[in-house]
Amino acid sequence: MAVEHSTGTSAPAPGDQTRIHNIGYRSYDGPRLGRAYARRSLYSQSLRGSYGLGRSVKSKVLPMLLFVVMCVPAAIMVAVAVFTKANALPVDYTRYAIIMQAVISLYVASQAPQSVSRDLRFKTVPLYFSRPIETADYVRAKFAALASALFILTAAPLIVLYVGALLAKLDFADQTKGFAQGLVSVALLSLLFAGIGLVIASFTPRRGFGIAAVIAVLTITYGAVSTLQAIADAQGSGDAVPWIGLFSPITIIDGVQSAFLGATSASPSGVGPSTAEGVVYVVVALGLIAASYGLLMRRYKKVGL
């Protein structure tokens, strides 16, 4: 009979009755790493959770599928560019996320509620706040985790494009500049979408409502904005087009990148905002991110214990 000082890794196999456990209580004298460590742990747990890692097989399906769907078109484009010996990629780095916005919206809609609604629904939030971490730590960890997950989702296809472009022996300096601009653009997009998604999700403990609400906000605003822009453009009031673009998250990103990141606007007129208008776009984008953070803080001040 083996006497075993049980540790985390040595669980008794079912039916194995021959072990004797040292059942005395052992106190813990090791280090306690405090708030910053707890915040990092919550960040990494949430980030992994956004791709279903450390969760059930079922919850891995959707995020992984969306990740693949996001990358496949980029791989195809690269293959085409390499085999046809084209002298440019079929799509700009900055345009890729705009084309794939439906996938990104679906991802935000499915993962933002996963990240925060569960804690609300199962009332796990008080357990966090009975520990050293505080509201700001929780909000920052969750915000950063979803933004990082979105960045992984949106930057991965750009990496595919970039590597493919280099394999196709396209101009290095040109491609690197485009790639860098694309990364800045998707970073901003990730922060903006994460903020909007989390704010909406944090107001409902019901995951289904959260998913529907996030999809509604992201797609309805885009639908309305692009329709209005098309009408304005057709009626000859093209000046209004950039201003209308301020009312949907994806067109805000489009505006910012066509003003400052060398992108061509995806708006119906194909004309992006001027530099002055572009500044307004940047201010609105950053304002929305800050507002999301503020709203989340207010929300969690209330739901604490």
Added chain:
Amino acid sequence: MIATESLSKRFPRVTALDRLSVDVGPGVTGLVGANGAGKSTLIKILLGLSPATEGRAEVLGLDVATKGADIRERVGYMPEHDCLPPDVSATEFVVHMARMSGLPPTAARERTADTLRHVGLYEERYRPIGGYSTGMKQRVKLAQALVHDPQLVFLDEPTNGLDPVGRDEMLGLIRRIHTDFGISVLVTSHLLGELERTCDHVVVVDGGKLLRSSSTTDFTQTTTTLAIEVTDTDEHPDGTRAMRDALHARGVSVEDGSGLPGAGHILLLTAQGEETYDLVRDVIADLGLGLVRMEQRRHHISEVFTTSDQHEQRKEAVGHGG
């Protein structure tokens, strides 16, 4: 462990705590009060999560108003309500909570395995929590409060929703938290009776005010009632009667436990100290009777708050104790 000084918490419409001053030492302390008496509010203030309207409080010598994070690192909290996600296993959940308390990854896993074993969860700890019984869920909740080896735990209504057996097991576990693990406990309940076996000290609050704070022995041992049962012999066909008469002759007032199970065979008398026990022993020896039992009947805490007469109290005591 805990000290509060005219601690008050007022909400716009209701006063949850009203100038509460109480000192709690190491050991198991019961916080008793009806629903809405201010128990949960007190715990929130002690965790440094909700500022007091006035007064001050210290936990482990740390001021709740300024040292909230330090306090929360050294105490554990088990909430009253459900707080467990159903789709993860107890192990994963408790490991995560251990890391939230600042334990490094390896220590978090080791402590989780230890703690779950101590609260009585074995193979089932790898299954999703959604499939657990209420008793098992309560154990997981307790484990997450203990996993970081705190100096003090707050347990909010830990026996809620448990059947009598589960209740007894939970109370036994709470006792062990102090005796075996060396962790002090503040446990709330709206049931006084539950806390008698478990607690060293009981604090009673009502409407946010302190009603009483004293040790459980004070509550239950102000008078000790002895219950005695003797055998009949050929010499004394009714041993109980002979015993009562003999005690009367020596000036000890005796009641019989009429209306109780075994009525007519049990004698109740008030112990005045060591000499009463000696007296009973001598009387029985003189009469040549056999002593079936002689036991202390502890009063239940609930009696302290009822205004029933002495006789009623004793009847109840025997009823509960037997």
